[in-house]
Amino acid sequence: MSSRRIVRFSSSSRIVTEGMxxxxxxxxxxxxxxxxxxxxxxxxxxxxxxxxxYNFTGVADPLFLFAIALxxxxxxxxxxxLAVVLSAMALNYFFIEPIYSLAVRxxxxxxxxxxxxxxxxxxxxxxxxxxxxxxVAERTxxxxxxxxxxxxxxxxxxxxxxxxxxxxxxELYGLRPEEALGKxxxxxxxxxxxxxxxxxxxxxxRTGRWExxxxxxxxxxxxxxxxxxxxxxxDARGRPVAILCTNNDITxxxxxxxxxxxxxxNLEKRTSQLQASxxxxxxxxxxxxxxxxAPLRHMVGYTELLQKGASSGLDQKNRRYMTMILESAxxxxxxxxxxxxxxxxxxxxxxxTLFSLEQLVTDTVRETQPxxxxxxxxxTLGTFPDVYADRSMLRVALMNLLLxxxxxxxxxxxxxxxxGCVDGKDDETVVFIRDNGVGFDxxxxxxxxxxxxxxxxxxAFEGTGIGLATVQRIIHRHGGxxxxxxxxxxxxxxxxxxxxxxxx
Amino acid sequence: MPIFRRxxxxxxxxxxxxxxxxxxxxxxxxxxxxVTRDGEEALDYLYCRGAFATRTTDNPAVMLxxxxxxxxxxxxxxxxVKSDANLxxxxxxxxxxxxxxxxxxxSYKLGVNAYVVKPVDFHEFVNAIKELGIFWxxxxxxxxxxxxxxxxx
Numbered sequence: 001m002s003s004r005r006i007v008r009f010s011s012s013s014r015i016v017t018e019g020m021x022x023x024x025x026x027x028x029x030x031x032x033x034x035x036x037x038x039x040x041x042x043x044x045x046x047x048x049x050x051x052x053x054y055n056f057t058g059v060a061d062p063l064f065l066f067a068i069a070l071x072x073x074x075x076x077x078x079x080x081x082l083a084v085v086l087s088a089m090a091l092n093y094f095f096i097e098p099i100y101s102l103a104v105r106x107x108x109x110x111x112x113x114x115x116x117x118x119x120x121x122x123x124x125x126x127x128x129x130x131x132x133x134x135x136v137a138e139r140t141x142x143x144x145x146x147x148x149x150x151x152x153x154x155x156x157x158x159x160x161x162x163x164x165x166x167x168x169x170x171e172l173y174g175l176r177p178e179e180a181l182g183k184x185x186x187x188x189x190x191x192x193x194x195x196x197x198x199x200x201x202x203x204x205x206r207t208g209r210w211e212x213x214x215x216x217x218x219x220x221x222x223x224x225x226x227x228x229x230x231x232x233x234x235d236a237r238g239r240p241v242a243i244l245c246t247n248n249d250i251t252x253x254x255x256x257x258x259x260x261x262x263x264x265x266n267l268e269k270r271t272s273q274l275q276a277s278x279x280x281x282x283x284x285x286x287x288x289x290x291x292x293x294a295p296l297r298h299m300v301g302y303t304e305l306l307q308k309g310a311s312s313g314l315d316q317k318n319r320r321y322m323t324m325i326l327e328s329a330x331x332x333x334x335x336x337x338x339x340x341x342x343x344x345x346x347x348x349x350x351x352x353t354l355f356s357l358e359q360l361v362t363d364t365v366r367e368t369q370p371x372x373x374x375x376x377x378x379x380t381l382g383t384f385p386d387v388y389a390d391r392s393m394l395r396v397a398l399m400n401l402l403l404x405x406x407x408x409x410x411x412x413x414x415x416x417x418x419x420g421c422v423d424g425k426d427d428e429t430v431v432f433i434r435d436n437g438v439g440f441d442x443x444x445x446x447x448x449x450x451x452x453x454x455x456x457x458x459x460a461f462e463g464t465g466i467g468l469a470t471v472q473r474i475i476h477r478h479g480g481x482x483x484x485x486x487x488x489x490x491x492x493x494x495x496x497x498x499x500x501x502x503x504x
Numbered sequence: 505m506p507i508f509r510r511x512x513x514x515x516x517x518x519x520x521x522x523x524x525x526x527x528x529x530x531x532x533x534x535x536x537x538x539v540t541r542d543g544e545e546a547l548d549y550l551y552c553r554g555a556f557a558t559r560t561t562d563n564p565a566v567m568l569x570x571x572x573x574x575x576x577x578x579x580x581x582x583x584x585v586k587s588d589a590n591l592x593x594x595x596x597x598x599x600x601x602x603x604x605x606x607x608x609x610x611s612y613k614l615g616v617n618a619y620v621v622k623p624v625d626f627h628e629f630v631n632a633i634k635e636l637g638i639f640w641x642x643x644x645x646x647x648x649x650x651x652x653x654x655x656x657x
Contacts, residue, residue, distance in 0.1 A: 294520065294601050297623075330625060
């Protein structure tokens with residue numbers, strides 16, 4: 001007899017690949033089972049014949065039935081069927097008239113049929129029991145899997161008494177199943193909810209589920225916040241019988257939320273403080289712009305009037321004093337203007353657009369012309385990409401760098417100024433401005449970009465010391481870097497970078 | 505001899521007043537300059553109120569307006585002038601120390617006719633005042649209803 005592997009069908013009647021129809025040779029295990037069946041039936045026959053020899057009658061039927069039951073129990077339905085057939089034949093041959101014949105007399109017919117039916121019934125019952133055992137095993141396994149999950153799961157009946165308590169629940173609340181089962185859930189866990197428990201119950205009965213946040217207490221009294229999901233179980237008649245509760249610990253998450261909120265509040269506070277100090281700074285700059293320049297203007301104005309009115313009566317020395325007053329006032333005016341421009345860059349909103357850096361460089365070089373009259377300057381301009389930046393700010397930065405180069409090459413008979421882009425950078429555009437001017441000592445390079453920092457004496461090269469600080473501020477506003485290389489007497493190279501990607 | 509028209513100057517700083525008048529004097533433009541020292545006084549003049557109740561009602565040919573003024577500041581004066589049907593046509597030149605962008609924007613939004621930052625350098629200052637005076641008091645044809653000096657004298 002060949003056995004076939006059982007084919008499992010999924011709910012959509014799709015054949016599961018591992019269960020393809022495939023005839024198989026009877027395995028050794030099956031052969032053994034059928035052999036044992038024959039042996040058991042033979043043993044039943046032998047015992048029956050032996051007992052009959054000693055005049056015990058009517059034992060054949062129960063003995064064969066016992067053999068059949070035994071076979072089905074241990075070997076399964078196939079061998080069981082074989083046992084039924086063999087037992088029926090043996091009974092017919094040895095115990096039902098006419099003896100030693102397979103014929104059945106009409107009078108013995110009911111006996112024979114009842115035997116067969118009873119034998120089949122036993123087989124059937126044993127098979128049912130097998131299926132039940134299997135199902136119970138499966139369910140038990142499922143239940144123990146549920147018990148293994150880290151999620152806290154428990155079941156409460158309709159009077160809120162806990163009837164199931166898994167490992168997750170034990171770990172979350174610190175209560176063993178024997179401590180939790182049979183207890184009133186909300187009293188045991190000291191449930192506190194922003195929504196009245198009655199309303200939760202009402203929603204559960206209406207929709208079959210409820211979801212929300214609850215506050216519980218652990219066995220040791222520490223509070224725990226849980227995100228809770230309730231599902232209602234109904235029996236076959238639709239009556240609610242139990243509630244499955246899945247609780248997840250969100251204490252940490254809530255604490256983090258709270259921390260984030262606190263941080264945000266602090267940040268907002270800091271931002272408003274910054275805004276306030278920014279406004280103060282703006283008011284200060286405004287006041288400087290207005291009030292500091294006015295007296296200066298008056299000084300210059302009256303000195304000039306004095307010069308005009310009295311210069312004929314003054315000697316050389318005193319006329320020089322007058323000139324010094326005017327020059328100093330003029331210089332202070334320049335300082336104030338530069339400082340204001342510098343502070344304005346810090347305060348102004350950067351309005352970034354995509355524009356041609358090449359065009360801007362060309363324009364800016366042309367704008368330096370008033371400063372280069374009478375000079376012999378060889379300009380070398382490379383190619384430049386489009387950049388995403390605040391055009392007017394970048395113009396100021398370029399102008400400062402170019403005027404710097406023009407200024408510090410003044411002592412050269414043949415000045416050379418080169419501008420270009422450094423290759424090989426994907427994420428930023430690096431621009432350089434190289435000159436063959438007086439250069440600077442690299443050990444002071446950190447001072448180059450400081451406000452009011454100057455590396456040359458005022459008599460040699462005029463300036464307020466704010467130009468490069470302004471350049472740095474502009475480039476930093478764009479998220480770029482600025483640096484310089486140079487050596488005394490051989491010239492300087494200034495670099496700045498602007499990020500290439502467009503900010504969102 | 506060119507025709508001088510009346511200039512209304514609104515300036516709180518006496519030094520600025522003196523220097524401006526000096527600058528104008530160099531070009532003989534001072535005979536028709538009215539000086540008011542704050543925004544309120546300027547408005548009094550324009551509306552012929554208070555100390556100016558008895559003046560003739562013609563408008564000045566130009567108003568030189570400082571922004572930072574006591575009581576009523578320059579921008580408020582400008583707003584008042586530009587929102588008044590009778591005064592709207594007076595050309596207003598803001599003459600200030602401030603080249604803050606927000607002052608520029610605010611002034612132009614209110615309809616200023618010119619915006620001049622007072623240079624620190626006195627020569628430049630004198631030139632600026634001279635050019636302003638010559639342009640507005642001599643070259644520019646003011647709107648009808650403005651006072652001409654020859655009408656007064």
